[in-house]
Amino acid sequence: MQTLDPQAMAHISEVSVSVELQTADMTLNIGPQHPSTHGVLRLVAKVDGERVSSVEPVIGYMHRGYEKLAEVRTYPQITALVNRIDWVSGFANEIPFVVAAERLMGLEVPERAQYIRLILTEMARISSHLIFMSSYPLEIGAATPLMHALRERERVLDLLESVTGGRFHPNFNRLGGVKPAAGAGAQTKKVVQDLPAGFLADTRAAMGKVRDICDDLEGLVTGNEIFQARTIGVGIMPADKAAAFGVSGPNLRASGPDYDLRKHADYLPYDRFDFEVPIGRNGDCFDRYRVRLEEIRQAASIIVQAVDSIPSGPLQAKVPKIIKVPEGEVYVRAENPKGEMGYHLVSDGGRMPYRLKVRSASFSNLSVLPWLLEGQLVPDLIAILGSLDFVLGDVDR
Amino acid sequence: MIVVFGIGFWAGLALKIGIMAAIVPVVALPIIFAELKLSAHMQHRIGPYFAGGKFGWAQPLADGLKFFQKEDLVPDSADKVVYKIAPYLVLAAALAVFVVIPFGPDLIGRDLDLGIFFALAISSVSTIGILIAGWSSGNKYSLIGGLRAAAQLIAYELPLFLAVVGVVIQAETMSMIGIIDAQQTYEVFGLFAIPYIIPQFVGFVIFFIAALAELSRTPFDMPIAESELVMGYLTEYSGFRFAVFFIGEYIGIFTMSAIMATLWMGGYDPLFFDLASLSDVAANVIGPLVLFGKVAILVFLMIWMRWTFPRFREDQLQDLAWKWLIPIGLMNIAVTAIFKVVL
Amino acid sequence: MTTNQSEPGAGEGEDEVAVDSPTEDAIEEAGGAAEAAEGTEPTGPGEPDPIAELAQRFAEIVGAESWSADHGLAKIKVTNADWVSAVSTAHQNGMPFLSFLSAIDWSQTVAVGDPLSDENVEERYELIIRLSSLASDDAITLSTDLSKYHPSIDSLVPVLPGADWHEREAAEMFGIEFRGHPNPKKLYLPDAFEGYPLRKSFPLLSREVKPWPGMVDVEGMPESESGPSTENPEATDGAGVEEEGAGDADA
Numbered sequence: 001m002q003t004l005d006p007q008a009m010a011h012i013s014e015v016s017v018s019v020e021l022q023t024a025d026m027t028l029n030i031g032p033q034h035p036s037t038h039g040v041l042r043l044v045a046k047v048d049g050e051r052v053s054s055v056e057p058v059i060g061y062m063h064r065g066y067e068k069l070a071e072v073r074t075y076p077q078i079t080a081l082v083n084r085i086d087w088v089s090g091f092a093n094e095i096p097f098v099v100a101a102e103r104l105m106g107l108e109v110p111e112r113a114q115y116i117r118l119i120l121t122e123m124a125r126i127s128s129h130l131i132f133m134s135s136y137p138l139e140i141g142a143a144t145p146l147m148h149a150l151r152e153r154e155r156v157l158d159l160l161e162s163v164t165g166g167r168f169h170p171n172f173n174r175l176g177g178v179k180p181a182a183g184a185g186a187q188t189k190k191v192v193q194d195l196p197a198g199f200l201a202d203t204r205a206a207m208g209k210v211r212d213i214c215d216d217l218e219g220l221v222t223g224n225e226i227f228q229a230r231t232i233g234v235g236i237m238p239a240d241k242a243a244a245f246g247v248s249g250p251n252l253r254a255s256g257p258d259y260d261l262r263k264h265a266d267y268l269p270y271d272r273f274d275f276e277v278p279i280g281r282n283g284d285c286f287d288r289y290r291v292r293l294e295e296i297r298q299a300a301s302i303i304v305q306a307v308d309s310i311p312s313g314p315l316q317a318k319v320p321k322i323i324k325v326p327e328g329e330v331y332v333r334a335e336n337p338k339g340e341m342g343y344h345l346v347s348d349g350g351r352m353p354y355r356l357k358v359r360s361a362s363f364s365n366l367s368v369l370p371w372l373l374e375g376q377l378v379p380d381l382i383a384i385l386g387s388l389d390f391v392l393g394d395v396d397r
Numbered sequence: 398m399i400v401v402f403g404i405g406f407w408a409g410l411a412l413k414i415g416i417m418a419a420i421v422p423v424v425a426l427p428i429i430f431a432e433l434k435l436s437a438h439m440q441h442r443i444g445p446y447f448a449g450g451k452f453g454w455a456q457p458l459a460d461g462l463k464f465f466q467k468e469d470l471v472p473d474s475a476d477k478v479v480y481k482i483a484p485y486l487v488l489a490a491a492l493a494v495f496v497v498i499p500f501g502p503d504l505i506g507r508d509l510d511l512g513i514f515f516a517l518a519i520s521s522v523s524t525i526g527i528l529i530a531g532w533s534s535g536n537k538y539s540l541i542g543g544l545r546a547a548a549q550l551i552a553y554e555l556p557l558f559l560a561v562v563g564v565v566i567q568a569e570t571m572s573m574i575g576i577i578d579a580q581q582t583y584e585v586f587g588l589f590a591i592p593y594i595i596p597q598f599v600g601f602v603i604f605f606i607a608a609l610a611e612l613s614r615t616p617f618d619m620p621i622a623e624s625e626l627v628m629g630y631l632t633e634y635s636g637f638r639f640a641v642f643f644i645g646e647y648i649g650i651f652t653m654s655a656i657m658a659t660l661w662m663g664g665y666d667p668l669f670f671d672l673a674s675l676s677d678v679a680a681n682v683i684g685p686l687v688l689f690g691k692v693a694i695l696v697f698l699m700i701w702m703r704w705t706f707p708r709f710r711e712d713q714l715q716d717l718a719w720k721w722l723i724p725i726g727l728m729n730i731a732v733t734a735i736f737k738v739v740l
Numbered sequence: 741m742t743t744n745q746s747e748p749g750a751g752e753g754e755d756e757v758a759v760d761s762p763t764e765d766a767i768e769e770a771g772g773a774a775e776a777a778e779g780t781e782p783t784g785p786g787e788p789d790p791i792a793e794l795a796q797r798f799a800e801i802v803g804a805e806s807w808s809a810d811h812g813l814a815k816i817k818v819t820n821a822d823w824v825s826a827v828s829t830a831h832q833n834g835m836p837f838l839s840f841l842s843a844i845d846w847s848q849t850v851a852v853g854d855p856l857s858d859e860n861v862e863e864r865y866e867l868i869i870r871l872s873s874l875a876s877d878d879a880i881t882l883s884t885d886l887s888k889y890h891p892s893i894d895s896l897v898p899v900l901p902g903a904d905w906h907e908r909e910a911a912e913m914f915g916i917e918f919r920g921h922p923n924p925k926k927l928y929l930p931d932a933f934e935g936y937p938l939r940k941s942f943p944l945l946s947r948e949v950k951p952w953p954g955m956v957d958v959e960g961m962p963e964s965e966s967g968p969s970t971e972n973p974e975a976t977d978g979a980g981v982e983e984e985g986a987g988d989a990d991a
Contacts, residue, residue, distance in 0.1 A: 059927065060926075060928035060929060060930075063929070068852070068942075068944060069944075072947065103812065241901075243874060244831075244836065244838060244900060244902045245838065245902035246838040246839060246840070246902045248837070259874045264876070264877045328811050329810070329811070329813055329815070330812065331870060331881065333872075333879075342839065344840070348856055348858075349857050350857065354853070355845070357840065357868075359840040364838070364840075367906075371901070
């Protein structure tokens, strides 16, 4: 009897028992028009059944050329432009830019203006995270948290509107402070206008409601077994990989590092307030969701502390009529809701910047996608994409 | 029914077909309306309130009219014949179950001896309809949705049947009216009749979960998966054909709930009250009302679950069917059989 | 690039950060130590500037030509040949976080905006990369100069995977070639786009059609059938235009 070579035998038996069908990977184009891509993002995915073998993001559908536009705008005009970068948290985009210009000019921003800036930035943070709370469960399949989270977000937006006049694009920052007066046009008389009456009390009440909705969401979404089964262990991002790609904000903190620019950069007086920075352990989608939920609570706490201790004073430092920023180069970074947002401002001493580089959080957050999505299942792809919480305006600038 | 009203066979048949045709909107439209209103109130909204006065009761009618007057689109790359047949296959399978649903002691299309077997067998024909709809649309999203549907619907057929077998063992018959009669006479310790939901509670839960999966409702709506696949196998269907799918889904909800009400909750029989003591006509009027009441409870449960839970991933869904529902269903059958023999 | 001292009594005056000709100090300290003379003085007499210390420390670690620390920006200049090794060293020695990578086009003739006020600035592309630490407030900016005529440098992707998209963007916006980049396709712009938009020589086409109206955008009603009038009193770069105290940001 012929003794068969076990190696050849193994090969043969494998082939006869498990006949692999020759299948070609299907190229599935997700986007640019798709319910779940947070805007015009196109993912060219090669899928093998339900498993994704590779993903190539195609971006640039919303590229508006901010950096070029900034070279032909004066500084106050750019303030109106930049809150459209990450339109979900409009107010927060203006802050690092005005702080950068103020640093080059050596301006001292009055206390009251700094507190107002801080309160409105934290409100922008709550607004952005509540959008995440409404859209992320929807992508997993639960349709009800959408309505509840957006309902509470309306309260915050109403407060923003009562102060700045705009829900998403406030245009409220000025070089040296915040907008000190209203009606400064040719037709109306200039009137010094501070915060609206009742704003502080309304804010305290709204923050109470925001905390209530966080508790509701804990019950409805966090504790839901199906939600946990869909998000725990899905899309794990190790901290060193995240840092090498520049992933920042809640995405980075969910992987472990305790790195919050509110504690590490001094663009606003966060050191006067007592708040915790939530961090996660595993770096999966569930941790990213939980970090954002806890950040809403912490932001509400900061706002209440700020409202209780806001000083009085002028709203804007003295600036000349035609603002010229002295020569210099500075980079100011801030903790935007999406992550680290920064402006590298190169000034030549004129009224317009020489070069303004916008470091947007979602651009770096998205650049990790090809690495993160390799080998995932299609429903997991949607879950991971949603958990990164990016906005295409931020990605494409 | 022929005996009751003394009319001939063909006239009786025509009458039954007429009633069936009339029943479809009567049962589907209120369920659609209930879904719209209940989901709205769960989400802190109002829901429809323009169409038809204060409560918006005409909204489903208005939606139906809207679908009928839309353009008839067939995608270029679709397989035209199959594309056009698919919705009607699904609707036909859903409607065919009406033959064996007992609305009253005499109000049943035909009381087949194989009642429940026929109902489940014919309703699984809709699986083919969904699969060919996904394949023939000429769209990759539809294809993925159709494949997911095939896997899901076939996997959940088994728990459906296993749950029913427990009831059949207890009732010793597969005829629908026979099962209702068996629940009337099922007395524990000779005290009072209890519906099978109590001894067969495990079977009831399994059937409920499997029915949700068969209907492709959240948490089992992977085939549609609106946030991932646009609309899954329904992506390329619009206008009248979409309306056919839509009505088919809600009819399916009604038939599954009616089967559950019949098999586990006593059907048209209000159990603490003897329907046979009434005259025939009265029994045939109260019977449907009782059945609709029980169906309403179950439909409410289905709607409630849809708007609360996210959806399962495909492999988690299959895990649930194969690793949990089927073994538990088998154990249920074994325990039922043992008790049947022993007691 | 000139640095501006804000205190009046600073004895150092203006330091020019030399780009192409290191001083004799550098030639002496060939072992890779930084030139102390090339950095800016700490602010105030005897007060240590943490940014300056940080810049000096990293300049020593990566073997840089020069460093500066104005307005809180620790900027360290390296040569083209040292670029990849400097970034890699900094990345592994306490700066694991990549903030961004981009470029600045230093050019005397500009098609948009105001030209440079100082005519002695050398025309070049300055490539900048910012790295931060996760454990503390520290962050540094490394920069290197590329020639205008053939801007080409080794890609950082082998040592820093996150630089992938940033380099693609810099490549398409400035026309810089990154040798060894695994996927040098355009990121933002359509594939058929010609030109490099962020170069100072690239005009803003919308401003070619309609010149920048200046501070206040005033457009009159169309006077004739030939179309809307683009005439407005402030058609130049707003020289001598009255503006409101804080600038009209609602323009």
